[in-house]
Amino acid sequence: MRSEFRHTGVVKTDATPRASKERADHARSSALPAVSASPVAAGHEGHTRAAVVKLLLEDGPITASEIGTRLGLSAAGVRRHLDALLESGEAREASAGAARHRGRGRPAKYFQITAKGRGRLGHAYDDLAGAAMRQLREVGGDAAITDFARRRVQAIVGEVAPAADQSSEGLEQTADAIADAFTSAGFAASTRPVGNGVQICQHHCPVSHVAEEFPELCDAEQEAFAQLLGTHVQRLATIANGDCACTTHVPLVPPAAPK
Missing domain, CATH: 1.10.10.10 (Winged helix-like DNA-binding domain superfamily/Winged helix DNA-binding domain)
Structure with missing residues (x-):
């Protein structure tokens, strides 16, 4: 009777196949490819x-x-x-x-x-555009490039009305209209007040790679801004030169002090 209690053969023969099966199942599951995320x-x-x-x-x-x-x-x-x-x-x-570090503590x-x-946002036709511009310069010279650049900008801002006056409000409204026109053309433009002025910021430039070779494109934009605003404007930065945005500063006339 005592020897029967010591006999564990039944237990061993029952446990071993189960353990082997679990190891085999684990091995098979490990070999399966990982489940990818759902399309949603x-x-x-x-x-x-x-x-x-x-x-x-x-x-x-x-x-x-x-x-x-x-x-x-x-x-x-x-x-x-x-x-x-x-x-x-x-x-x-x-x-x-x-x-822009503000306040105390670690910036x-x-x-x-x-x-x-x-x-990656869209320069699919850079090579074609660059080749066309080079051919245009070869045929018509620098004047042809400048004329093309001016016509291109006018196609963007043609619906923008020139500033009615040189008041801060009038210049700001025209700057906003210019930014809206450029945003519609794919430039992701906006305006922001900076000191005694407002800046027109173009956060994207669909033709920046071409403008690196043909700065006349950027010059024509600045010229159009000055004509619409009726005042001197200053280009502070351009994407074509490696900056993070094209930034044009528009000075505002400070309101006259009350007498």
Whole structure:
């Protein structure tokens, strides 16, 4: 009787196949390919990434916390998208000069879109446009390029009415109208007050790669701005020169002090 209690052969023969089966099942499951994210999840991720790129484009340099607040994302979510954009070279940390440190404490990191990031937004016809411009210069000389550049800008701002007067309000309204016209043409433009003036900012330039070779395109824009506003304007930066935006400063006449 005692020897029967010591006999564990039944237990061993029952446990061993079960353990072997579990190991085999685990091995088979490990060999299976990982299940990919659902199309719905992947699509949502893509829309969020596009929203982050849009903020970097239009409002950069911008901090991760600002992105999270604007898009309603967690810090981890913002970090995931920024890391992906940084790794792909479509975004970068802003230089110390571009970062805007306010208040005490450790300055926050600012991020902005890169030329590669802009390139993904649409430069499909750069080579063709560049070849056409070079042929135009060969046939008609520099004057033909300048004339083409002016006609191109007029096609964008042709519906913008010139400033009725040189008051701050009048100039601001015309600057806003110019920005709206350029946004409709794909330049993602906006205006912002800066000191005693307003700046027209073009956060994207569909022809920036061509403008690198043909600065007449940028010169014609500045000329058109000055004509519409009826005042001197100053180009501070251009995407074609590697800046994060094309920025044009419009000085405003300060209101007369009451007598």
